[in-house]
Amino acid sequence: MSEVKNLCLLVEDQPKTQEFLVKAMNQVFPETQVFACTHLKEAKNWLDQMVNSDRKDLFRIALVDLGLPDGSGIQLVKKLRDQFPEVLSVVVTIYHDDAHLFEALSAGASGYILKDENVEMIAGILKRIQNGEPPLSPAIAHRLISHFRIPETAKGRDVDLTARESETLALLAKGFTVAEAAGKMGLSAQTVAGYVKIIYQKLHISSRAEATREAIRRGLA
Incomplete structure (x- = not known):
């Protein structure tokens, strides 16, 4: 196993989705250790522990689902923005409507990926991070362009x-x-x-x- 150089927090309650997101992360960032949580409370506790952890500097990215069993992932995105501003917060969700998209971006999300993409597509989107590009599903990128285009x-x-x-x-x-x-x-x-x-x-x-x-x-x- 490669030496762990980065940490990733994954918050996703569906086992199959959690599995393919871990696979995508490992494919793109093999030296990243993924901590998977299924509930908002569990993720918040992990973040609270990370604040004073000697591994805090390794924490680089968080993949956050919006519809969690005990609340909205938006709460976690805001917590990440306030406590870990250097961490890349990426929403991974089934929601592709304006309300969820703009609420997530306003809360501090740096990326927005739709779950209906396959593993290879998600891996390709995540790989853009290496070039300093925002990780966005193509449909979301087109939606943003259309909304900000001024007639x-x-x-x-x-x-x-x-x-x-x-x-x-x-x-x-x-x-x-x-x-x-x-x-x-x-x-x-x-x-x-x-x-x-x-x-x-x-x-x-x-x-x-x-x-x-x-x-x-x-x-x-």
């Missing part, structure tokens, strides 16, 4: 937001509820709800996913 008619017509509106948009993109955002801003929930309504009207959006995408585009998230 000719919209160029030069960026809508200005007030400081409070920008602050509200940033908090929404980070996953805070209206009530939580109000607490952060020191305002009433009714006032912040009013800001949200104005933001949606100004930007011609109608969902949190669109709000998150716009916040990322504006550099607020």
Whole structure:
């Protein structure tokens, strides 16, 4: 067995999926030891232990499923962003909709891979990390491009937001509820709800996913 030079945290509750993800990691990074967890709580405990571990510097990558038995993998992505900012956090999921995608990116994910890819495809996507490229499934890369492509008619017509509106948009993109955002801003929930309504009207959006995408585009998230 090769000398262990890197550590990877894998959080996946389905045995077969866990098996082929370990296989993909071993294929691309043979000197990486994979620690597999099936629950959010188990993964959080592992991270808490890693904070003071003498092997902390070997921790390089985390593969995180979103739909876990005891909660959302988004919680783990946020924990990784806050405690291990140098670790590459990659979501591996069945969800390919805007809401999950932009929530994960806003939470701190550096990659997004769909589980319906085969082992060879996932290995190829992970291999891009060696070249400093973001690990994204082709379908996700195309989705991002299509969402951030600005129509000719919209160029030069960026809508200005007030400081409070920008602050509200940033908090929404980070996953805070209206009530939580109000607490952060020191305002009433009714006032912040009013800001949200104005933001949606100004930007011609109608969902949190669109709000998150716009916040990322504006550099607020």
